């Protein structure tokens with residue numbers, strides 16, 4: 001197993017190069033946890049394939065003066081539309097864990113969403129990153145625990161909450177099971193301390209387990225406890241999107257958890273257009289799952305996303321080259337998007353909307 005590189009090899013020019021190299025830097029069980037999906041990994045495949053169903057519709061000789069990939073989001077401005085998706089325990093992949101990811105993100109102006117299972121306490125994250133630092137959480141029924149966590153996040157200067165709603169139970173992770181993956185004890189979970197344990201049950205349909213599952217009511221209660229923006233991650237239906245807008249949530253992430261919960265969910269890109277139509281610009285809509293190229297982000301924006309989250313490739317880059325790898329991988333995505341914008345004749349992110357057509361079959 002190699003240790004993290006300090007210099008990026010010349011032949012690392014696309015995110016797939018990080019994916020190719022990362023297994024050399026990680027033990028097999030951790031690689032299985034990182035790269036795998038649920039069950040037969042259909043979700044993992046359809047997420048990426050969905051992007052291949054679209055081509056970009058270019059226009060030539062467009063006046064591009066003043067072109068920019070700047071994202072306007074809820075009154076704020078970001079240099080590009082790439083966010084780092086919440087992912088557990090970055091110390092599994094690099095000794096400096098979330099600190100290294102945050103430095104890479106800051107170097108490129110990308111917001112970082114820390115996972116509730118982060119291996120670094122939010123208080124230890126640099127205060128003045130210059131990029132938004134958000135925190136992903138799951139809502140539990142224990143309101144005292146939830147309030148304690150929310151106040152802690154507010155005190156630490158967290159900029160927003162992302163509540164993940166698509167994983168009330170872990171997916172059937174056969175690849176992880178075969179590789180014998182378990183979170184090592186030395187990789188701490190400082191935000192889960194004091195979290196009520198899930199009841200140990202034979203079946204997840206046991207009433208004691210079901211009693212612990214959050215509902216809309218719990219989420220709305222949480223939203224009313226904080227001034228931080230609260231986004232929902234893991235929405236795949238128009239009805240849920242409609243409900244989120246009605247309940248005044250601040251944004252949505254259309255996601256199937258990177259194919260890690262149910263492996264037979266639709267690709268987020270497939271349902272994005274109908275969800276975006278329903279939301280009609282009232283709140284921002286992000287999408288994740290399978291984004292590996294700047295052109296994938298272009299397609300997502302064309303189909304109604306305001307911005308995108310990138311998951312696994314950020315950790316592949318972290319494993320190979322730490323903070324430098326994360327910054328480099330983001331740089332690649334931004335460059336690819338900018339080239340696509342120029343070649344398609346789209347001077348701004350909003351001008352990308354609608355600029356794709358389905359790839360013809362046969």
Ligand SMILES: Cc1cc2nc3c(=O)[nH]c(=O)nc-3n(C[C@H](O)[C@H](O)[C@H](O)COP(=O)(O)O)c2cc1C
Nearest residue numbers: 085086087088115164257258288289290310311312
């Ligand atoms: C190793 C790993 C850990 C993850 N941990 C979390 C998590 O703690 N919370 C969460 O909401 N999503 C988690 N996700 C899902 C990501 O936030 C995201 O939805 C998904 O990775 C996007 O797909 P992509 O990896 O194809 O970009 C995790 C994904 C991976 C690969």
Ligand SMILES: CCCCC(=O)C(=O)O
Nearest residue numbers: 087088116117167257260
């Ligand atoms: C509490 C850990 C959540 C990790 C997760 O969501 C994933 O591995 O997909």
